[in-house]
Amino acid sequence: MDIQHLRTLFPITGERVFLNHAVTSPIPLPTYEAMQAYLEERLLQGNTSYDDEHNPLTEARERAAQLIGARPEEIAIVRNTSHGILLVAGGLEWRPGDNVVCAETEFPATVYPWRSLANRGVEVRIVPAKDYRVPLDGLREAIDNRTRVVSISFVEFFTGYRNDLAAIAQMTHEAGAYLCVDAIQGLGAIDLNVEETGIDFLSAGAFKWLLGPSGAGIFYCRQERLNDLDHAVLGYDGAQREPGDYFTLDLPWKQDASRFEEGVLAFGSVVGLAASLKLLLDVGVPSIQARVLELTGYLLEQLEGKQVEIITPHDHPGERSGIVSFIPQGQDPVELVERMGKENIIVSQRGPAVRVSPHFYNTFEEIDQVLEFIP
DSSP, X not given: OOHHHXXXXXXXXXXXXXXXXTTOOOOOHHHHHHHHHHHHHHHHHSSOXXXXXXXXXXXXHHHHHHHHTOOXXXXXXXXXXXXXXXXXXXXXXXXXXXXXXXXXXOOGGGTHHHHTTGGGTOEEEEEOOBXXXXXXXXXXXXXXXXXXXXXXXXBOTTTOOBOOHHHHHHHHHHTTOEEEEEOTTTBTTBOOOHHHHTOSEEEEESSSTTOOOTTOEEEEEOGGGGGGGTTSOOOGGGBOOOTTXXXXXXXXXXXXXXXXXXXXXXXXXXXXXXXXHHHHHHHOHHHHHHHHHHHHHHHHHHHTTSSEEEOSOOSSGXXXXXXXXXXXXXXXXXXXXXXXXXXXXXXXXXXTEEEEBOOTTOOHHHHHHHHTTOO
């Protein structure tokens, strides 16, 4: 991996030490240029013309499928992570007494869509964390014969703990339930294959580790589960419509996941998503993962012996991701993050912790600049 060349694709590296991809990412130059070209065409021509082979929407689906080991027919482009999860929450047929199993460490977007089902008699069960991990035993105890969905993150937003999705999928399917994954905190930095893992549904916004713009994301629906979401939000673009047919009102639904793209998308964001996915695939997610884990491993190693409590689980390589969180001893985390920000070192504060989240184009020297603030 030619880091110096790749850094030229991120002009922010000339101005800031940006280690905050768990919040949002700077977009790379190819993404900016693709979106700029789209906007210029809209500005000067009022419309855009794409053939089927080079349509950014088609490219985004195909590249997203390649990224996660799926088929393009299993991908829909959505607005954000919540949108995809809501397709599942709104699409399944619920009965009073059903339940959804989540974890204490989840970001609200992974929980709130299920809480919205309370008026249908659906219970949300929250599994307590243990040592900042989501315990498999706790999940297993919470799942019963009325569990319809286990909703979990690929990577936990606060600690960076990477869940064992294959093990969770197995116990979920043994109970006859679905596994729905919020992948926004890992996808693009950590390799994930939905077919091998056994995920039923997955959603991830583009604006974090996927290096894309806001307003676009990917939703995966395993082909065998497609018709289980028949009651999800469907619209004009969900029907099998011939080009130019605006008058037939009883068309059948599309037989792939694009049926969930119910209407006009934020197309500028779709263009950006397609470009960002191309960059990630060109660099290669296995190479990206190796680099990210090397950077976070270095940070964890250097934090040992300093005046911090490391809350990111890191006993085993499979637990780690692109996020490292620690509680500074004798320093206010808000003030510490602000002091770094004044030196153009961008990290974030979550609760009592400082969270550092490098991507593949970051360097060890940038990690060292964070460490200078930690006695």
